Amino acid sequence: MTQIFAYIPHQGGVAADIAFEFPEAAKKLDGAATLTAVVTGSGADLDKVANGLTSLYAEVIKIDNEALAYPNAEVVRKALLNVLDANAIVLAAHDTFGMDLCPGLSIKMDSTYVADVVDFEGVDGSLLKTVRQELGGAVSTHVTCDITAGAVVTIRPGAFAPVEAGQSGAVADKSADAGDLTGKRRFLEIVEAEVGDVDITKSDVLVSVGRGIEEEDNIEIAQELAEAMHAVVSCSRPIVDAKWLEKSRQVGTSGLTVKPKVYMAMGISGSFQHMGGVKGNPFIVAVNKNPKAPIFQVADVGIVEDILEFMPELTEKVKSL
Amino acid sequence: MEILVCVKRVPDTAENEFELNSAGNDLDRDDLVFSVNEWDNYAVEEAIQIVDNVGGSVTVVTVGDDESEEVLRREMAMGANNGVLLSDDAFEGSDGKGIASILKAEVEKGSYDLILTGAQADEGAGQVAGMLAAMLDLPYASLVNKVEVGEGKVTVGREIEGGNQEMNEIDLPCVLSIQTGINEPRYVGIRGIRKVAKVEIPVRSASDLGVDAAVIGDANAKVKRVDYFVPDLGEGAEMLEGSTDEIIETLIEKLKSKGGL
Numbered sequence: 001m002t003q004i005f006a007y008i009p010h011q012g013g014v015a016a017d018i019a020f021e022f023p024e025a026a027k028k029l030d031g032a033a034t035l036t037a038v039v040t041g042s043g044a045d046l047d048k049v050a051n052g053l054t055s056l057y058a059e060v061i062k063i064d065n066e067a068l069a070y071p072n073a074e075v076v077r078k079a080l081l082n083v084l085d086a087n088a089i090v091l092a093a094h095d096t097f098g099m100d101l102c103p104g105l106s107i108k109m110d111s112t113y114v115a116d117v118v119d120f121e122g123v124d125g126s127l128l129k130t131v132r133q134e135l136g137g138a139v140s141t142h143v144t145c146d147i148t149a150g151a152v153v154t155i156r157p158g159a160f161a162p163v164e165a166g167q168s169g170a171v172a173d174k175s176a177d178a179g180d181l182t183g184k185r186r187f188l189e190i191v192e193a194e195v196g197d198v199d200i201t202k203s204d205v206l207v208s209v210g211r212g213i214e215e216e217d218n219i220e221i222a223q224e225l226a227e228a229m230h231a232v233v234s235c236s237r238p239i240v241d242a243k244w245l246e247k248s249r250q251v252g253t254s255g256l257t258v259k260p261k262v263y264m265a266m267g268i269s270g271s272f273q274h275m276g277g278v279k280g281n282p283f284i285v286a287v288n289k290n291p292k293a294p295i296f297q298v299a300d301v302g303i304v305e306d307i308l309e310f311m312p313e314l315t316e317k318v319k320s321l
Numbered sequence: 322m323e324i325l326v327c328v329k330r331v332p333d334t335a336e337n338e339f340e341l342n343s344a345g346n347d348l349d350r351d352d353l354v355f356s357v358n359e360w361d362n363y364a365v366e367e368a369i370q371i372v373d374n375v376g377g378s379v380t381v382v383t384v385g386d387d388e389s390e391e392v393l394r395r396e397m398a399m400g401a402n403n404g405v406l407l408s409d410d411a412f413e414g415s416d417g418k419g420i421a422s423i424l425k426a427e428v429e430k431g432s433y434d435l436i437l438t439g440a441q442a443d444e445g446a447g448q449v450a451g452m453l454a455a456m457l458d459l460p461y462a463s464l465v466n467k468v469e470v471g472e473g474k475v476t477v478g479r480e481i482e483g484g485n486q487e488m489n490e491i492d493l494p495c496v497l498s499i500q501t502g503i504n505e506p507r508y509v510g511i512r513g514i515r516k517v518a519k520v521e522i523p524v525r526s527a528s529d530l531g532v533d534a535a536v537i538g539d540a541n542a543k544v545k546r547v548d549y550f551v552p553d554l555g556e557g558a559e560m561l562e563g564s565t566d567e568i569i570e571t572l573i574e575k576l577k578s579k580g581g582l
């Protein structure tokens with residue numbers, strides 16, 4: 001019988017949203033498998049999370065240790081290796097912690113690894129069939145993974161439908177099994193992101209520019225459109241990496257989460273890390289010169305044009321209204 | 322500080338419109354434009370800056386075919402001191418674990434204080450660095466956006482959700498995967514490329530490396546891409562067509578009704 005363990009990320013005593021998504025993912029992976037939540041941490045916060053999870057999972061394993069108070073992947077890995085069954089399938093989030101933990105965990109468990117899965121198509125013999133994306137979401141792929149000796153799989157946050165509470169599970173305390181938790185990497189502190197001059201999360205309309213803007217000087221074209229629309233300029237990550245706009249303008253998983261009414265994606269390809277920051281179901285307008293850009297799969301309205309020509313014309317028309 | 326940077330030649334997402342081949346099971350690979358993985362340029366730049374500060378040398382390595390030599394030369398034109406190409410028919414079709422095993426064999430031939438990779442490459446996996454570190458029993462940090470070299474250790478910042486930064490202290494030697502934005506990779510011109518055009522780049526095969534044959538190549542890959550496909554995602558966007566004037570007119574009406582104007 002296949003055993004699936006879902007590693008639950010949490011903060012401040014609250015499980016991450018993906019805790020609601022693992023049960024659906026596990027069901028699609030193998031409907032006959034047992035599913036156990038695993039949660040590591042320390043003290044009252046951990047208890048709160050673990051108890052809360054019993055409404056979603058029949059079994060919740062908690063590992064309590066001061067060394068786990070902050071989720072340092074090296075330390076968490078040690079604890080998991082001592083607690084999990086060797087041939088288990090481990091599910092984790094494809095987030096910055098999952099990316100830190102999982103590749104190495106799969107090596108130490110001597111199992112296989114598949115990252116950033118967006119769907120499962122079940123198990124056939126010893127092969128698990130998964131769906132992934134490559135090239136920034138431009139293409140999808142089927143990837144099979146041999147689960148004979150178990151597997152570690154990260155799933156994309158938001159890819160699986162959340163389930164409703166409906167279990168009345170129990171917490172099993174495996175803290176005593178955690179073993180030696182000293183490591184060669186020590187967590188120091190969190191440095192919070194800087195706050196910028198403009199709060200893009202407060203604007204109902206965002207004119208968001210991506211790498212399609214091509215040059216720093218062209219940012220002005222977007223600013224003029226934003227001004228005409230009484231909107232604010234936001235951007236994708238490469239624009240911040242190039243230092244053309246401040247980090248506080250970046251939309252996405254490693255930037256800000258915005259909930260505007262209208263989101264104008266100008267020369268943005270539509271990677272999941274970018275779209276992960278666009279919430280609240282806004283009306284999305286995408287302008288991109290590549291008709292195959294993945295953004296057209298998630299936008300409401302798509303326009304195949306060069307933004308450097310399109311934006312000034314739109315600005316003129318809006319001004320003349 | 323002796324630094325090894327792993328780099329990969331990948332299809333350039335900015336320069337290509339990806340299409341499936343006529344059989345519909347692979348990318349149409351004719352005319353694809355390739356370049357070095359975006360993240361790897363940041364890793365090489367970081368390595369060069371570290372060596373500029375504390376001394377040492379930067380070696381760039383890739384597992385690939387003959388054509389992958391061009392990305393090594395590009396990174397050497399940036400300022401990497403040495404390049405090594407790991408190439409063998411037996412490597413073809415390796416999964417992430419296979420690639421990490423090949424790189425491990427090369428790491429063990431040298432004596433590196435620091436091994437850098439990009440945070441992820443074309444497949445969006447972000448797996449090779451963490452696997453390599455675990456195989457070598459070295460400490461690891463992913464998504465690094467700050468490196469400060471200390472005595473026998475480095476202080477690193479990891480970029481986590483919301484743009485916050487998680488600071489860690491990590492013992493050397495270690496493996497770090499580098500996130501974009503950590504620095505501004507220097508520009509490489511034609512002249513720079515020309516300067517390194519004649520530099521000898523050693524090529525190492527499976528037997529040169531003594532890599533474990535049981536984990537490399539297609540036959541031993543336990544994780545396999547079986548096909549490419551275009552997902553059926555429902556309707557997608559309503560595409561506005563016509564002249565630019567017509568498109569703008571329609572768009573303005575829609576924006577008005579949705580609260581955008």
Ligand SMILES: Cc1cc2nc3c(=O)[nH]c(=O)nc-3n(C[C@H](O)[C@H](O)[C@H](O)COP(=O)(O)OP(=O)(O)OC[C@H]3O[C@@H](n4cnc5c(N)ncnc54)[C@H](O)[C@@H]3O)c2cc1C
Nearest residue numbers: 210211212236237252253254255267269274289290306307
């Ligand atoms: C851990 C992690 C976290 C990340 N966090 C974020 C994040 O928070 N936010 C974020 O945005 N990204 C994030 N990324 C990066 C993300 O994966 C993508 O690389 C990034 O979103 C791509 O930005 P882009 O769409 O602007 O650029 P590209 O993907 O290069 O797309 C540019 C688009 O512009 C189009 N184009 C080019 N020229 C023109 C023109 N003249 N007119 C019209 N269209 C044009 C092209 O066809 C293309 O579709 C993260 C990555 C990682 C690994």
Ligand SMILES: Nc1ncnc2c1ncn2[C@@H]1O[C@H](COP(=O)(O)O)[C@@H](O)[C@H]1O
Nearest residue numbers: 327383384438439441442446447448449
């Ligand atoms: N074939 C390869 N040769 C050398 N380094 C690689 C190779 N594949 C991946 N890497 C390294 O691992 C990083 C992450 O790639 P991946 O794990 O494939 O997402 C890349 O940025 C490279 O630094």
